[in-house]
Amino acid sequence: MTTTTQAPGVPPVAASRKLTYVKAFNEGLAQAMREDENVFVAGEDVAGYGGVFRMFDNLLDEFGPRRMIDTPISEAALVGLGVGAAARGLRPVVDLMFMDFIGVCLDQIVNQAAKMKYMFGGAVSVPLTITTASGAGLGAAAQHSQSLEAWLAHVPGLKVVMPCDAYTAKGLTVSAIRDDNPVVVMLNKVLLGSPGEVPEEIYGIPLGRAHTARQGSDVTVIALGRMVGEALAAADELAAEGVQIEVIDPRTVQPLDTETMFASVRRTNRVLVVHEAVTFGGLGAEIAAQIQDAVFDHLDAPVLRIGAPFSPVPFSPVLEKAYVPDRARIAQGCRRLLERS
Amino acid sequence: MAQRASTASKKSAQVSTQVIRDLHERMVRIRLFETEAGKLMEAGKLPGFLHLYVGQEAVAAGVMAALRDDDQITSTHRGHGHAVAKGVGFREMYAELYGRVTGACLGRGGSMHINDLARGMLGANGIVGAGVPIAVGAAFAARYKGEDSVAVTFFGDGATNIGAFHEGANMAAILGLPVIFVCENNGYAEFTPQSRHMLLTDVADRAAAYGMPSVIVDGMDAVAVHRAAAEAVARARSGAGPMMIEAKTYRYFDHQGVKGLRHPYRSDEEVAEWKARDPIDLIEARAVADGAATRAELDGVWRRTRDEIAEAVAYAEASPLPEPADLLLNVYSG
Ligand SMILES: Cc1ncc(C[n+]2csc(CCOP(=O)(O)OP(=O)(O)O)c2C)c(N)n1
Numbered sequence: 001m002t003t004t005t006q007a008p009g010v011p012p013v014a015a016s017r018k019l020t021y022v023k024a025f026n027e028g029l030a031q032a033m034r035e036d037e038n039v040f041v042a043g044e045d046v047a048g049y050g051g052v053f054r055m056f057d058n059l060l061d062e063f064g065p066r067r068m069i070d071t072p073i074s075e076a077a078l079v080g081l082g083v084g085a086a087a088r089g090l091r092p093v094v095d096l097m098f099m100d101f102i103g104v105c106l107d108q109i110v111n112q113a114a115k116m117k118y119m120f121g122g123a124v125s126v127p128l129t130i131t132t133a134s135g136a137g138l139g140a141a142a143q144h145s146q147s148l149e150a151w152l153a154h155v156p157g158l159k160v161v162m163p164c165d166a167y168t169a170k171g172l173t174v175s176a177i178r179d180d181n182p183v184v185v186m187l188n189k190v191l192l193g194s195p196g197e198v199p200e201e202i203y204g205i206p207l208g209r210a211h212t213a214r215q216g217s218d219v220t221v222i223a224l225g226r227m228v229g230e231a232l233a234a235a236d237e238l239a240a241e242g243v244q245i246e247v248i249d250p251r252t253v254q255p256l257d258t259e260t261m262f263a264s265v266r267r268t269n270r271v272l273v274v275h276e277a278v279t280f281g282g283l284g285a286e287i288a289a290q291i292q293d294a295v296f297d298h299l300d301a302p303v304l305r306i307g308a309p310f311s312p313v314p315f316s317p318v319l320e321k322a323y324v325p326d327r328a329r330i331a332q333g334c335r336r337l338l339e340r341s
Numbered sequence: 342m343a344q345r346a347s348t349a350s351k352k353s354a355q356v357s358t359q360v361i362r363d364l365h366e367r368m369v370r371i372r373l374f375e376t377e378a379g380k381l382m383e384a385g386k387l388p389g390f391l392h393l394y395v396g397q398e399a400v401a402a403g404v405m406a407a408l409r410d411d412d413q414i415t416s417t418h419r420g421h422g423h424a425v426a427k428g429v430g431f432r433e434m435y436a437e438l439y440g441r442v443t444g445a446c447l448g449r450g451g452s453m454h455i456n457d458l459a460r461g462m463l464g465a466n467g468i469v470g471a472g473v474p475i476a477v478g479a480a481f482a483a484r485y486k487g488e489d490s491v492a493v494t495f496f497g498d499g500a501t502n503i504g505a506f507h508e509g510a511n512m513a514a515i516l517g518l519p520v521i522f523v524c525e526n527n528g529y530a531e532f533t534p535q536s537r538h539m540l541l542t543d544v545a546d547r548a549a550a551y552g553m554p555s556v557i558v559d560g561m562d563a564v565a566v567h568r569a570a571a572e573a574v575a576r577a578r579s580g581a582g583p584m585m586i587e588a589k590t591y592r593y594f595d596h597q598g599v600k601g602l603r604h605p606y607r608s609d610e611e612v613a614e615w616k617a618r619d620p621i622d623l624i625e626a627r628a629v630a631d632g633a634a635t636r637a638e639l640d641g642v643w644r645r646t647r648d649e650i651a652e653a654v655a656y657a658e659a660s661p662l663p664e665p666a667d668l669l670l671n672v673y674s675g
Contacts, residue, residue, distance in 0.1 A: 044533070045531050048604070049532040049533075049606065050604065052531070070537060071538075072499070072502035072530070072533075072538040072539065073469050073470070073499045073502050073503050073530055074503055075503070100467070100468070101468070104468065104471075104503065104504070138389065138390075139388030139389035139440070139451065140389055140390060140451075141449075141450055141453060141454060141467065142449075142450070142454070142467075143453070143454075143466075143467030143468055144390075144453075144467050309669060310669070311668055311669050311672045312449075312672070314449045314668065315388070315389060315440055315446070315448060315450050315451030315454070316441070316442075316449065316662065316663050317388045317440055318440070318662045318663060318665060319448065319449070319663050319668055321665075322668060323668060
């Protein structure tokens with residue numbers, strides 16, 4: 001059973017209807033555009049075509065070409081356009097299609113968007129939202145499947161959100177757009193079509209606040225993005241064995257709500273961190289280090305990390321399946337943690 | 342246009358019987374490889390993405406017929422045609438599309454990363470424009486080692502909006518490297534027509550910005566492409582530096598996959614107009630008219646290629662899958 005502890009002021013999940021993850025994103029974006037005339041969207045094939053993942057369907061019809069802009073394949077100029085426009089008071093949403101393409105515009109993200117406010121002595125804000133699709137699972141191979149949140153979360157000045165379902169896709173997108181900082185919204189490709197309960201009204205999910213997706217007393221599983229669903233499935237499997245897993249979804253990986261994690265670890269005394277990105281240098285390392293620093297005395301076993309092996313994402317489905325962590329590996333990790341103590 | 346070599350004449354000059362047959366065979370091989378791959382994809386047998394090249398065959402065939410095995414090419418996300426024309430085998434290509442361990446990338450790369458170093462195929466590429474500077478590096482290596490091979494980089498009209506293209510072109514020009522820049526202008530970047538992603542009509546105009554000569558050719562006419570490529574290659578080999586060829590061409594299928602269009606972004610009439618000038622029909626008509634080949638000989642090429650494809654697909658399907666235990670193979674050298 002999934003419990004939902006929401007932050008105050010956020011609509012409960014008990015909503016009337018289901019929307020897919022991508023439609024929930026789309027609805028949140030449309031509502032944010034209605035709310036604020038300064039929000040516009042730019043990217044490759046986002047306007048006329050509605051985006052290759054259907055993220056921007058129907059927005060051109062409602063908002064017209066002034067606010068829905070198809071750009072050339074020029075990602076550096078695209079992000080730069082967003083930085084300059086944001087510095088002049090607009091709220092750009094720029095789309096990078098596949099997350100891997102940040103490789104060609106990293107300077108604009110890391111050296112420009114992230115640092116402008118600080119370097120200018122606070123004289124300017126960069127309320128830029130960058131949307132992109134991350135993750136493996138489509139047989140899209142090494143240049144179209146990466147989860148690069150650790151690159152971005154490492155850069156002071158950026159915020160990074162990873163929606164795990166339709167509800168968070170909408171709420172985090174709205175918050176990203178309303179936020180006065182550059183925020184990267186990492187949608188997950190495999191989740192695009194998965195439905196979930198989504199309130200009709202506009203709502204934001206506070207950035208930097210983790211969500212306890214399931215309460216349990218035996219092991220804390222901290223799961224990023226798509227791994228939340230896998231962790232919940234693993235928890236169901238383990239519940240049948242009499243083991244109660246607590247699943248924490250950070251929702252925002254920068255800033256990271258470590259307090260919620262620490263509180264959970266104090267209750268369960270065991271923790272596993274799981275993400276789709278490679279384990280080495282991944283956010284699991286950061287989370288494990290912080291937990292050890294803060295609540296070491298509460299740990300009955302070393303913090304366990306599960307991520308991808310240190311390899312590019314393989315193409316062949318058999319390899320890709322072995323590469324991405326799943327519910328079985330998470331359940332196995334929990335059993336190992338319990339055996340150690 | 343400064344630096345523009347004369348636009349290649351509509352009526353291509355005399356070419357040998359052997360060249361006509363060669364161009365024809367390369368095009369048939371691409372066409373059949375691609376149509377079969379499309380069918381396999383529709384049948385749900387292939388994972389991943391498939392960007393088909395059908396319609397653009399004259400460009401790959403025309404350029405590759407002007408190259409040697411040791412000349413290098415870099416390709417795009419739409420790279421099967423280049424690979425086939427450069428001589429990469431059907432077996433390892435289909436096996437790769439199927440994700441088998443016998444594939445050109447051992448099942449690790451898939452459609453967008455097919456390579457064959459022995460044939461100078463430095464790889465298709467999932468990142469638009471990324472192959473351009475890589476070809477510049479390959480040409481640099483050739484000159485550095487005192488070899489006379491050249492490098493050719495293929496890219497679309499859309500790719501010329503990306504920094505890597507401009508930086509690569511300027512680098513090649515200033516270093517005077519033997520690189521041939523081949524723009525396959527099919528009029529679209531995904532679903533965006535050229536008129537909405539650049540204000541130029543001719544991508545070739547961009548070459549002038551780097552002091553690079555350029556030529557525009559009919560990309561449906563393999564002979565015209567071939568003549569332009571042969572000139573550019575000879576020029577580069579002689580040490581005269583880079584050159585750009587813009588081939589005006591068209592892709593018949595959607596940007597990705599084979600299915601119909603979710604949102605129409607081009608008209609049926611437009612597609613039909615281009616198909617009426619099909620590059621293979623054109624060369625077959627010419628071959629028969631010039632006496633370069635009889636109809637029966639041309640049919641023989643189709644038949645033999647079909648047989649070869651059936652055999653290669655069977656090989657791919659019978660090939661083993663990669664072992665998950667070998668996941669870390671080739672992440673590093675040594
Ligand atoms: C850096 C980068 N941005 C965006 C994409 C997504 N994408 C793949 S193909 C393509 C269009 C390429 O157009 P063009 O260069 O004209 O080649 P064509 O598809 O027409 O052959 C785009 C935008 C990508 N692969 N890499």
